[in-house]
Amino acid sequence: MATELQSRAQPSPLPAAAAGGIVVENVSRAYRGSRGEAVPALADVSVRAARGELVAVVGPSGCGKTTLLELVCRLQSPDSGWIASAPAALMAQRDMLLPWFDAVENAALALRIAGHPRSRARERASALFGELGLEGFQRARPSELSGGMRQRVAFLRTLLSGKEVLCLDEPFGALDAITRGEMQQWLARALQREPRTVLLVTHDVEEAALLADRLVVLSGRPGRVTAELEADIPRPRSATDAAVLALRQRALRSLALSARAEGALA
Amino acid sequence: MIRARAARALPPTLLLCALLGAWELYVQASQTSAFVLPAPHSVAAALWDNAGLLAGNLAPTAIEVGLGIAAALVLGFVLAVGVHLSPLLRRAVYPLAVGSQAVPIAVIAPLLVFWWGFGIVPKLAVIVLICFFPVLVTTVDGLMASDPEQLKLLRTLDASRWQAFRFAELPAALPAAISGARIALTIAVIGAYIAESQTATTSGHPGLGREINADLTALQTPRAYAAAFVLFAFAIACFYSLALAERWLAPWAAHPRERGAGA
Ligand SMILES: Nc1ncnc2c1ncn2[C@@H]1O[C@H](COP(=O)(O)OP(=O)(O)OP(=O)(O)O)[C@@H](O)[C@H]1O
Numbered sequence: 232m233a234t235e236l237q238s239r240a241q242p243s244p245l246p247a248a249a250a251g252g253i254v255v256e257n258v259s260r261a262y263r264g265s266r267g268e269a270v271p272a273l274a275d276v277s278v279r280a281a282r283g284e285l286v287a288v289v290g291p292s293g294c295g296k297t298t299l300l301e302l303v304c305r306l307q308s309p310d311s312g313w314i315a316s317a318p319a320a321l322m323a324q325r326d327m328l329l330p331w332f333d334a335v336e337n338a339a340l341a342l343r344i345a346g347h348p349r350s351r352a353r354e355r356a357s358a359l360f361g362e363l364g365l366e367g368f369q370r371a372r373p374s375e376l377s378g379g380m381r382q383r384v385a386f387l388r389t390l391l392s393g394k395e396v397l398c399l400d401e402p403f404g405a406l407d408a409i410t411r412g413e414m415q416q417w418l419a420r421a422l423q424r425e426p427r428t429v430l431l432v433t434h435d436v437e438e439a440a441l442l443a444d445r446l447v448v449l450s451g452r453p454g455r456v457t458a459e460l461e462a463d464i465p466r467p468r469s470a471t472d473a474a475v476l477a478l479r480q481r482a483l484r485s486l487a488l489s490a491r492a493e494g495a496l497a
Numbered sequence: 498m499i500r501a502r503a504a505r506a507l508p509p510t511l512l513l514c515a516l517l518g519a520w521e522l523y524v525q526a527s528q529t530s531a532f533v534l535p536a537p538h539s540v541a542a543a544l545w546d547n548a549g550l551l552a553g554n555l556a557p558t559a560i561e562v563g564l565g566i567a568a569a570l571v572l573g574f575v576l577a578v579g580v581h582l583s584p585l586l587r588r589a590v591y592p593l594a595v596g597s598q599a600v601p602i603a604v605i606a607p608l609l610v611f612w613w614g615f616g617i618v619p620k621l622a623v624i625v626l627i628c629f630f631p632v633l634v635t636t637v638d639g640l641m642a643s644d645p646e647q648l649k650l651l652r653t654l655d656a657s658r659w660q661a662f663r664f665a666e667l668p669a670a671l672p673a674a675i676s677g678a679r680i681a682l683t684i685a686v687i688g689a690y691i692a693e694s695q696t697a698t699t700s701g702h703p704g705l706g707r708e709i710n711a712d713l714t715a716l717q718t719p720r721a722y723a724a725a726f727v728l729f730a731f732a733i734a735c736f737y738s739l740a741l742a743e744r745w746l747a748p749w750a751a752h753p754r755e756r757g758a759g760a
């Protein structure tokens with residue numbers, strides 16, 4: 232089911248197109264700077280993710296990736312353009328664990344909000360801790376967890392929201408290479424078991440090539456789509472697959488090209 | 498453990514001894530009359546001689562402080578939540594609450610007695626009036642200071658207004674509210690003195706505030722000082738018991754560095 236779109240102009244047939252997925256069409260968004268000047272973050276961006284598809288968004292820092300996710304999650308409204316999406320959960324760039332709850336309680340937050348009794352919610356969340364390498368840390372407070380563990384708890388909280396669309400903002404950014412690899416595998420498997428539509432923001436092009444069905448490359452601020460790369464590579468994938476390596480090269484080239492174009496503009 | 502505790506009690510004990518010593522020396526050297534400033538040794542003697550009387554008078558004062566502070570905490574907290582959730586209430590209540598702090602108790606004391614007589618109720622009213630305010634201000638600020646990113650998170654998880662309050666705003670505000678409670682508790686002791694001074698009582702043990710006033714009028718200054726010392730010790734005890742409560746209520750806020758209030 233697609234929720235109501237946020238539009239300023241005429242109604243559009245987008246919700247139907249979004250069913251279970253995401254449609255972002257010609258969206259622009261600018262912030263107000265501290266002196267009242269407009270700071271454009273996204274310019275005329277269109278991104279689509281069909282139901283069950285994982286679309287990775289890569290782009291230089293400050294190009295509006297977080298803004299894009301917040302737009303999809305309805306935490307912001309676009310200045311122009313349309314957005315339609317199935318109900319979406321956001322895993323923010325900062326983990327946003329609540330310091331007054333222990334790890335399980337944080338992971339189970341969505342269940343608590345949905346009205347599940349506390350003990351049942353905790354049980355369900357706790358059962359998944361092992362798979363994420365968090366066994367034994369159920370009762371730890373966020374301040375007692377490492378950055379990578381906190382990210383995994385936040386990730387679990389996002390998954391347990393049960394929403395059809397997941398917006399992941401650099402979910403594995405704080406992890407070491409090995410744990411990141413494990414988490415990527417785990418995410419790939421979890422999505423195979425229980426498909427969701429995912430918008431994955433990452434600065435790691437290899438991660439994008441490993442996980443995504445499609446890669447969207449954004450230019451520097453304000454973000455525009457400079458390339459869309461299909462990742463038609465069979466799963467399970469490995470970082471050393473020729474196709475993954477080739478996709479990674481193409482993505483890097485697009486990023487470099489857009490960076491060069493900006494250099495020329497500046 | 499016990500050793501560490503003793504070590505921690507050492508600095509304030511030494512400071513107190515030094516201050517008492519200086520006070521004693523000053524009184525001896527300047528020959529100040531005991532009516533104006535009794536020496537610590539005569540205060541100590543008064544404390545010893547009147548232990549029963551002072552203990553008897555501490556009881557009603559302690560009850561006033563306990564009940565008064567409880568009512569003030571509830572009122573301050575409830576008002577703060579109301580003010581936080583309703584902009585209308587904020588505009589209506591806040592200026593009045595601020596103004597209430599400027600009203601001299603002497604002005605309203607006759608009315609309180611007229612309404613509620615010579616018992617404990619008018620005294621509680623005075624303490625509540627004085628003490629709800631720090632709780633109100635700190636709690637409102639704590640509620641306003643909750644992290645907007647956390648509220649965003651709760652919104653994406655479809656939390657209701659009440660759930661956002663319960664899961665994020667309230668726990669975030671708790672440490673500030675407890676700080677307010679500490680201030681309130683400390684001034685509740687002087688509040689009890691004011692309350693007792695301003696409203697008469699018929700009980701045999703009228704409370705430490707009345708005792709102090711009676712002793713000062715009767716030129717029993719050392720006993721007034723002894724009573725004031727009991728108030729002093731009582732305030733310290735209250736303050737530190739609340740610090741213990743804070744660890745239990747808001748353990749996540751426990752400061753990594755030792756604070757003055759760490760009991
Ligand atoms: N609240 C705000 N007020 C003003 N400007 C903002 C605000 N939030 C973001 N911006 C600006 O909008 C641009 C896009 O921000 P955004 O956080 O979406 O970037 P990003 O691609 O997620 O960056 P990063 O990779 O570093 O996380 C940035 O240049 C930033 O300066």
Ligand SMILES: [Mg+2]
Nearest residue numbers: 296297324400
């Ligand atoms: Mg970002």
